[in-house]
Amino acid sequence: MRIAIDAMGGDHAPAEIVKGAVQAAAEWKDTVIVLVGHRERLEPHLDGQMDANLEIRHASEQIGPDEEPVRAVRRKKDSSMVVAGKMVREGEADAMISAGNTGALMTTGLLVVGRIEGIERPGLAPMLPTADNQGMLALDLGANMDAKPEHLLQYALMGSIYRSSVHGIAKPRVGLLNVGTEAAKGNELTKAAYELLEQAPIHFVGNVESRDVLQRACDVLVCDGFAGNILLKAMEGTASMVMGALKEEFTRNWRTKLAAAIMMPGLRGLRAKMDYKEHGGAPLLGVNGLVIKGHGSSDARAVKNAVRQARIALQGQLIRSIKAEISGK
Known part of the structure; x- marks a missing residue:
């Protein structure tokens, strides 16, 4: 499985996000962790710790905590959050995690990842x-x-x-x-x-x-x-x-x-x-892919636990189960 992490979102990004991703990649070798963000800002925090299952996907922009969600998502097509959402939509990643702007992540879930057929309003479920x-x-x-x-x-x-x-x-x-x-x-x-x-x-x-x-x-x-x-x-x-x-x-x-x-x-x-930090994050249920919202103050432990949470949801075929119940597909 492949999990994309918005490495530029959150109060302690990118340092703590990268640290948590490194820890997750080291523990779960069967999972590819993709850090999405500005390569030049991410690499110094890796300190040479690039496991075979840890990758960087360059994204030149980031969405700030105070930006208007819809406008930011529509204008910043190459932001780390939007790029991670596109990866889920296009099947390049099985899940995405972000501790960034909550409204922007909701918008990314709706406009980029898309809703499950039959779902009118996705819900945030911590x-x-x-x-x-x-x-x-x-x-x-x-x-x-x-x-x-x-x-x-x-x-x-x-x-x-x-x-x-x-x-x-x-x-x-x-x-x-x-x-x-x-x-x-x-x-x-x-x-x-x-x-x-x-x-x-x-x-x-x-x-x-x-x-x-x-x-x-x-x-x-x-x-x-x-x-x-x-x-x-x-x-x-x-x-x-x-x-x-x-x-x-x-x-x-x-x-x-x-x-x-x-x-x-x-x-x-x-x-x-x-x-x-013990729970990792809150899934946005109702979108057509696994999207997990981390707390804005997420540290490395919270990021690692969010990866653990995503792995369990993917193994349990959560999205497929919701689709079958709601849309019959």
């Missing part, structure tokens, strides 16, 4: 941390701010297939994000979506409140991108605040520092549980 370390796949968490009931139905189908193909869950539980667990709760969107999900060929467990997300009330959480992105940002902010408060308390005086030393293994475990 893993949310849970108390039992199993995680919860949630979509859509920001690709589309508005949604119709039919879109939420497609998210449920794709999310269920992803959990089954990639994570090996035989019968993923699908929940609908709502303000209450009763079937009649919610706005017009969630009420209409509830009826569709009840009839869908999935294991639908009903409405799920946001307070129950960390307890893994379901394996796949379905929502529109507006509510989903608010949920994600609230969780990120809460985790940051809690870790910051703990650090402040444990460094207050010598007694708390001693307590911190004793509790350090548990604190490291808590931090790792909330760490996005």
Whole structure:
């Protein structure tokens, strides 16, 4: 398999992206890693570490974090992100990974890679941390701010297939994000979506409140991108605040520092549980190829884990399974 990595996208590009790619190429010899970006800027970070399964695909441009997505994708045809997308579309790569501009990657997925026939709105599906370390796949968490009931139905189908193909869950539980667990709760969107999900060929467990997300009330959480992105940002902010408060308390005086030393293994475990780097990235489900969005602050470990994630999805024939379910092809 061949995996293209946008080496110019992300806060720590290209150094950390290249480092993660080198580590991935060294571990998985059966996978060709293609670094897409400006050759002269990438080569110094390789330091001669060019394994046989590590390649560079030159791209003279890059899309910045603050550029308007549609305009950037249309004008910068030779940007690292667009070139990686073209490689997926044309079969030169089986998957692409980027930690760059989220809006631009969504646009690349839609305009360059293209949608799966029958999919109206692709969804961004990151893993949310849970108390039992199993995680919860949630979509859509920001690709589309508005949604119709039919879109939420497609998210449920794709999310269920992803959990089954990639994570090996035989019968993923699908929940609908709502303000209450009763079937009649919610706005017009969630009420209409509830009826569709009840009839869908999935294991639908009903409405799920946001307070129950960390307890893994379901394996796949379905929502529109507006509510989903608010949920994600609230969780990120809460985790940051809690870790910051703990650090402040444990460094207050010598007694708390001693307590911190004793509790350090548990604190490291808590931090790792909330760490996005462990999951690698979020797939953009619904496009006609495997596209994975890495966190903007991805380091080498996150990049390597994104490659691992892509490998598992490819081995599980994720895209083929979604096509068969949605379009019958």
